[in-house]
Amino acid sequence: MRRSRLRSYWGLSFRQLRTRRLRVFLTAAGIVLGVGMICGVLLLAATIQRTFTDLYDSFYGQTDLVVSGSESAGSLPASALRRVEQSEGVEDASASILAVTSLVGEDGRVEEGSGSTLNVSGDDPEATDFTDWTTTEGRGIRGGREIEVEESWAEANEIGVGDTIRLAAPAGIYRLQVVGLLRFSSGLDFGGEGFGSMPLATARTAFDKPGVFDEVEVLVAGDDEGSVDAVGDRLEREFGKGVEIATPAAKGEDVQRQLQAFNVVLYFFAGMALFVGGFLIFNSFNMTVLQRMREIGMQRTLGATRPMVVRSVLLEAVLLGALGAVLGLGLGVLLALGLIALMRAIDFPVGDLELTWIAPVAAVATGLLTAVLGALNPARRAGRIAPIRAVLGSEGLRTRPGPLRALAGVLLIAPGLAGAFLLGAADETTNGVIAAGIAGIIAIFFGIALIAPFLIEPLARVLSWPIRKLAPVEGRIASDSARSNPGRTAATATALMIGLALVVGINSLGSSFLNSIEREFDRSLARDLTVQPRGFAPGQGPQQTIAKSLSQRIQKLPAAAVVAQERLVAVPNLPRVKGGKEGPQGLLFAFDPKVYPQVDTTDLDGDGASREQVYERIDSGQVTVGKGYADEDGIEVGDALVLEGPSDTRRARVAAIVETIFAGGQTVGLSLETMRDVYGVTADSQLALKATSDAARSDLERQVERLIERDYPNLAVLSNDELKSDVEDQLNQSFGFFNALVGVAIFASLFGIINTLSMSVIERTREIGVLRALGATRWQIRRTIADESLVIALIGAVMGIAIGSGLGWALLKGLSFGIPGVTYQPPVGTMIGVAVAAVILGLVAAILPARRAARLDVVEALSYE
């Protein structure tokens, strides 16, 4: 089979790629994975966005305005509906309460995971239905113990119309008859969690929300935007601070904004994977240019100009980038599907994959750009190859890097660390801060890439020591080989280092937080047991609450001495001295000041006031502020914060600053009474229990467990150790997700090592021939290559651990400004894991090149030019 004849000089670039398929595959792999990541992550972001848009569109349907507690925090008094209805320009209004509950299985237990979670709205069956969902089977709710549920959730839980389901609600287990199945307008499947609608009266008792509404949906008379704005303004004046009037679109955008930080993290990891891809291109092209020195010199003797040579190398990169990008798109879709499954697995609601055109376009564009940027320097080097190289080949070329390079590297690393520090230190993750942080991290990696060649010599010497001990001859040859071309070894090890450094950096944060949280727990937990809803994660969307009756029932248990209620509300804006909506995201944390000191010993700084005095002041309506927030906003004991809730707006003095890293120190503590009066929240989030004596602790645990098992299967009883491991699990889950993303970058660098080794084998063909002629066995040749691979991988691991620790330290130093009390803790387990992974990667990468080297024909190898 013969291809068509070469028609132009540029066709040579195509031909080069076509005839070097293995190299093309290994070089393009980085771009494939990078583009795949970008595309996958963009698709995921689009899917998440679509999920919420669909949800809000369906849920609110024809609704023009939504009245709710300030940014959905807290409940509205029941009078709110009447006040809305009486307002001028309002055509119709309907109010509802919202709650989260769990499906109780036939065995009386609640299944782990989000599949059993049901988001319920309590609606007035007589009121106008503003939603855009349709009843596909059965009918809508009319009253009594009825419920209509979303069909895909019903199907997943094998529920049909006419069935009776049991829901674990604050008032106990509720039996409800499924009267209909509903479907969102877009057919949205929320992936795990379900939606349902039940009669308002039933919901009020079930969820223990008497006399309140969570939202009032408003239909404005007249269709134009102006009338909606006018009614909005009027309602805002009517309700004042603490109540939010927003269009459904604006509410959707709020969620988007909260998701933005998460998206940025996703983009960051995708960008890193692509960066590794670009690095592989850079490395591979550098090697190829060196290897084709004679060939390029010959083209110059035939009359190719410098710009022609440069352009032909770049053209090759463009073709390679295009090929990688196209393959990457396919991978991207698979990756997006995988990420969606992963997110559903960690209980994050996501709909089905949303295919957008912008994701592939952006991914291909960045892929191409990366390929060209990666090849830029090698292309320039190729252009500088003199025609005389046609005769000399690469003979007498200097491959040692110059000292300027080291200087440039150092100059990049310093501001890079500053950028990472800034990223951690920033109060608010604005786009500018994120860009500075990401640029900083990339600068660090570039700096290391520049310095790395100087580190190769000593690192290779030290790291190859055990190998040389095990196999003196092979180890020596391998170590010499790695050192003979420090630039190449450095670039390969650096590509691996990037992924490993990210893993170590991320897990530095993880281990530091974990360690600090554990220390705080040890310091502050004076309780014996904690009762909380299963999967309780404050700050991550609406949470289930605890039945009011439970605290009274536990109080009556003989082994119970103290039952302290805790009520948590996540707010997008913490109250400030000046009021308004500029405060940071955080947690409002309410407790009974008369009881709470018995279960909690967190350090308080009351500016001279005793603990007792501080709690007395809280009882009288004052508040505490977490140290993180206090430091950031310059809040001091004695300042007055403006509490703006749907039920009331009032000023409250700061009684003390609390030494806590809980919620990053972004907390405001208040009494149960203040919480109820201002925010309308009356449901417990957690109960802290203390037994009558240490000996009674296990009795209490048994008694509470029995109670919960029977009547409150959506709750869990945790010992302090279990509470710690619960927090640990949540943290590990998030970091596990990030680690999975970084894994792609590490996988990409595997191809880099294979590529380098393949090139090394080709370059050393004659040397291998000599070794074989001198009596080296095929096995010994294999060992040589595998050992070189190991040396490269170990250099990558050592650099990765060092840089990752530095990166984690810088990020944490920055973070600890916002969250005082967090101290750096090296992730020892991760470091060991990284070293082991490097050894495995090194050995896997060597398989093919080593086999190729071992199979070389001795005579041919000796005459290889």
Added chain:
Amino acid sequence: MTPAASDGLAPAIEIRGLTKVFGSGQTAVRALDGVDLEIGRGEMVAIMGPSGSGKSTLLHLLGALETPTSGSIALAGRRFDGLDDRELTLLRREGIGFVFQFFNLLPSLTAEENVLLPALIAGLRDEAIAARARALLDRVGLAGRTTHLPSELSGGEQQRVSIARALLMEPALILADEPTGNLDSKSEAQVLELLAELNRDEGHTIVMVTHDPDAAAVAGRVVFMRDGRIESDGLGRGLLDRLRRIREDLPLP
């Protein structure tokens, strides 16, 4: 075609006081030391001499692959000095054909494509030049192997492909650097015969650096170099004596 052909009377090569020094200070090596040489059109010249005598340096300077420390070279009356990289590139493209010891064929291109490469680099892609490439392959006895890759050709065949490539742009000068240095004796004979024919029958000017007395024997003129200077320059008479001396100088049998 050749820009230098404008001056019909100038010799193919005119070298005056050519000196090339590598390195500087203590380690400086004077590879060429004031060489004067004139080569007429249609001549075939073998440059011989022991290793380090400067013969390769002379060839590299002739091919505009390197620049001299001092002195001048003119190809068909056109002087190299003062030309920038781009002008030198165009000069090589149109005025000089190279034949290398290691053939330097692109492994991914067929024989015909390798021959055609100089034209593609020059931006010529018409059927006439392709026909000329095929004709040249025919001329060097490889009509049946136009679609073979270099790896499918013997050493001698590869060298004949590279000779066809050197001829494609009808250069004023063909430079051959040890063209038989990497060939077996049968291929060597074929390649030398081909070069001799090209000179004798078609009037190509050929300058060849070689260690090989048999190769030198086909040239009409032998320039013998030692220590960067021309030791002798002559034809026929006494040549065999000198060749014998050369053999004794050679490190290889």
